[in-house]
Amino acid sequence: MEVAPKIPVIEFSSEDVENGRSSSSEQGRERWEVLCSKVREACESHGCFLLTYDKIPTSLREDMLVGIKALFDLPEETKSKYQHPKPYRSYQGKCPVVPLHESFGIDDATTFQAAQDFTRLMWPQGNPAFWLTDQYCFLFNDYDSEILNTMSSKMLELSFTILGMIFESFGIEAKRHEALVRDSRSILRVMKYRVPATEDQNLGLVAHTDKNALTVLCQNEVQGLEIVSKEGHWEELVVPKDAFVVFVGDALKAIKHRVVMKGDKERYSFGLFTLPKEGAMVEAARELVDGEHPLLYRPFKFADYFSYFLSNLSDDALDVYAGV
DSSP: OOOOOOOOEEEEOHHHHHHTTTOOSHHHHHHHHHHHHHHHHHHHHTSEEEEEETTSOHHHHHHHHHHHHHHHTSOHHHHTTOOOSSTTTSOBOOOSSSTTEEEEEEETTTSHHHHHHHHHHHOTTOOSOEEEETTEEEEHHHHHHHHHHHHHHHHHHHHHHHHHHHHHHTTOOHHHHHHHHHTEEEEEEEEEEOOOSSGGGOEEEEEEOOOSSEEEEEEOSOOOEEEEOTTSOEEEOOOOTTOEEEEEOGGGOOOOEEEEOOSSSOEEEEEEEEEEOTTOEEOOOGGGOSSSSOOOBOOEEHHHHHHHHHHHOOTTHHHHHHBO
């Protein structure tokens, strides 16, 4: 019998996040510092953690998943209209390597225009079904744009909060975090995994590490995520209802993970990937490098490293490309 890995579960409250840094009480400040330490320790020890966060309502998650199902229910011809010159954005489906997997990648869905452009491409005539909210009717694609944009924005805000907590746990000054936010962008990936026809053809997504800085992932009730344990074994990561999964990417020393499908239900998920803007430099903070903590990676442009990875596709791409 497989034992689920003991991944930390960290609870964020909106009060903690909003008042943590500026708390005037010693107790409030101490709670915030403990929370920052928990986040850092989880990233260092496991490369991922589970997170509950009351600032993102369950109803928004459910609406998002309903919209994703409607999206993937569209005809293949319609979905294939979404094409993008950059990798991991265009509609992907019927790939022989991962035949159960379908996905879209949307750049900067945190802007309403990007979210609206995407939904109107998928539903150019609007959806005949109307949604009634506060006595106003909206066509489904405009309503869905709002859901897409709102969820992406809240997940990006959460990503920046987590990165800021990591910075603060190291004692790095706030302006460094502000520069990180300024030099970051995001990709929202929405994914579907079909039910496998046979048990021996159940790979939903190949083993990989995320190349970005931080990933916040949300899923429906269907499990399937697996991570590599410290002993090198694949273990199922059971995600509680309403919890998010946070993965650190290669820039923070990522953990390898994959999706393996079981059972007779389709899996839907969406993830917000935070990554540096074009031309942004990735480098260790100088105050963290000393004789006991030597530099492990030389400074590099993220775009150049990503291009190198795409041409090599190896597990040790970062070590080979930027290792000291």
